[in-house]
Amino acid sequence: MNLEQVARRAAVSTATVSRVLNNAGHVKSSTRTRVMKAIEELNYHPNLHARSLAGVKSRSIGVIVSNIENPFFLDIYKTVESGARSAGYEVIMANTDYRSEQLVASVRLMIGRRVAGLAAIVSEMDPNLIDELNRNSIPVVFYDVGTPRNNITNIRVNYRRGMGRVIDYLYGLGHRRLGFVGHHASLGPINERMKVVLDAVGRYASLQVNTAADTDTLDGGRRATRLLLASTPRPTAIVCVNDIMAVGALRELRDSGLRVPEDVSVTGFDNVTLAQFCYPELTTVHIPRDGIGQIICDSLISHKETVVGREIVFDAELVVRDSTGPAPLT
Amino acid sequence: MNLEQVARRAAVSTATVSRVLNNAGHVKSSTRTRVMKAIEELNYHPNLHARSLAGVKSRSIGVIVSNIENPFFLDIYKTVESGARSAGYEVIMANTDYRSEQLVASVRLMIGRRVAGLAAIVSEMDPNLIDELNRNSIPVVFYDVGTPRNNITNIRVNYRRGMGRVIDYLYGLGHRRLGFVGHHASLGPINERMKVVLDAVGRYASLQVNTAADTDTLDGGRRATRLLLASTPRPTAIVCVNDIMAVGALRELRDSGLRVPEDVSVTGFDNVTLAQFCYPELTTVHIPRDGIGQIICDSLISHKETVVGREIVFDAELVVRDSTGPAPLT
DNA sequence: GCTCTCTTTGCAAGCGCTTTCGTACTGACT
C-alpha cells in the first residue's frame, strides 16, 4: 500500500497525493477530495521512513533517561515533550537503566533516526561518547554528565551546595551520625554526590557517616536503609541521594518500629511530587525540573545562542518538611 | 555522510559496506577491517530510515499508554520492553494523556513507522479506530478497551469481580457510606469501573455512594477526596479507581486530621509497588502486570496462536493491608 | 482572439540503504 496505488485510484500523480497529504502547493479542491477518498478507501498510511528519507527535515528530538521509573526523570521528560510538541516536534524516548553501553546504543539509535536534537538526562557516561557526539553536528544537551562543546550544552545542579545545605541543617539539629543511601556508586555523578556528602561531613570534626548503595528504586532505598540501621550505634539521620530512595527509607524505618523524625531523620533530594504524598512528608532539596526542561527545549529547538554550547548551573534549595527533626538525646 | 562515502574511502562498493554493517554474507577479514576503519574515521552512522525503507522487516513494536506517570502503565511498559528486547525488538512508546485524538494520532504514527506489532494500554477509544486497525494486518493488543478480531487480541481484567470483592469486604467491615474517587468519568472503561461500583453497591440496600473525579494523579486523588469529605455525613470509606489516586486520598485525609483506617478506610486498585510504601499501606486489588506484559509479547512477537485474536481475562485478587478497618461506630 | 499571469498537475530525480544476480577469484581435487 503506497502512494502510487492511492494515486492510481484517484487518477492523479503521486506528486499530487503527496501535496494533499502535506497540505502543500496548490491542489484543486475537487482533486483533494478525490484523493482523500482514495486514501480513506485504501486505508492508506504514509510510510514515515520514506518520508524522512526523502529529505524532509527532521522534526523529532530524542530524550534518553537513566531510569524512567524515577519520577524525577519522568518529570523532565514530560516538560521536554510538551515543549517539543507545541513546537511541532515529536520526541522519542530511550531508557538506559544506568548502563553506559545502553547509553551508547541509545545515542546511536537516535543519531540513526536523524533526530534534530538529543537530550541525555543520565548519570552514566562512556568515555568516547562525547567525542563521537562532538564530531556530529546535532545539538546535544547533557544533564549531570559531559562537558560543554560547540554543539553540546551542559546542565548541572549545584549538588555540592544543595547537599551542603542538607548536612549543615542536620548538623544544626544535633545529628552527629549520618547514613547515606545511594545507588550505582561507580557512576561519576552519583559517586560525586556521595563525595560531596563526605566532604561536607568532613567540615565537622564530630560528624560521621556510613554509606550504603542499592538500586534506584523504592525497594533499593529500603534495603540500603536496612543495612545502615544494622550498624551500631545506628545513625540518627538518613541522607538519601533522591526522594524515591528516601521513601523506601521511610518504609524500612516504619517496619523497624523507629519513628520519623523523633528517632531518625530522613532527607531526600529532587523534591518530586511524591515527597509531599508520603508520610511523613520529606525534607528534600528542590531541583527545578521545569527550568531544566525549558533549557533543553531552548537549546534543541529554538537554538537560542544564549544557551547552546554552554554550561548552565541550577541552584538547589533546601525544602524543610516533616521527616527531619532534632537528633534524639541519647 | 552515507554508505557511498564510506565505500569510497574503503575502496569497496556500498554492497560490501552494507554486508559489513549487517554481518551478512562473506567479507574477507582484511576488507572488513578496512571498512570498519573508514566507518570510524568518518564517524558514520547508518540512516535507520533508509534501512527500514530498503525492505528489511520491522523489528520494533509500539506501545501506547494513557498516562505514563501512573506506575501501573509503566510497569506493563517495562515488562513488554524487556520481553521485546530479549527477542531482538525495540519498542517505541507513546503517551496519550487519556485523549482519544491523541490515541488516534499515536496509532497512525506507529503504523507509519511500520511497527511489527502494536499494544495499546489505554482507557480511551475512538469509534473508528478498531475498524482502521482491523483493515490493517498488523497484530494489535488492546488492554482495557476494544473488541477482539482476527488480528486484535484483547486483554481484560475482571473489574467487576475485583471491585465486587472490595465492596463486599468494606460492607463486611460495617461501612455503609462510600466515596468513589475516579478520573475521566467519560471514558468507557473508567466509567465502567464506576458503574461496577454502583452495581455492587446496589446489591446492598443500606449502602450509599458518592462519586468524585479528577485527574489521574496523586493531586487529583487528593482533590477528589477533599470533595467527597465535604459532604455530610461524610463517607467512612474511600474507594479509589487506582493506587495513585488512593495515595492522594491518604494525604488529604491526613491533612484533614482524619485517621486511616480508624476514621476512614481507603482502598486502591492495581497493587503497584507504591501501595506498600505509603502510610498506611494500601488495601488494594492486585492486577498481574507481568502476566499482561507477557501476553502482549506473546501475541505481538511470538505470534502464539493460543493468544492471537482472542480475549483474555485476568482475575483480580483483593490484597488486604492497613488502610482499611471496621467502620467507625457513629 | 491573444497575451499574460496564476493555478493545477505530472515527470522524474533523488534520499540512503538492502539485496539479488552475476562475475571474478581462489584453491582443491581430478
Place this chain on the structure above:
DNA sequence: AGTCAGTACGAAAGCGCTTGCAAAGAGAGC
C-alpha cells in the same frame, strides 16, 4: 591443465516518499 565448489565483491534495481521543473489549463485584461 581442467573442473568445480566456494568465497569475495560489484552493479543496479528497488523501497515509498518529496520536490524542482516544466507543461498544461484557466481566467483576466486588452
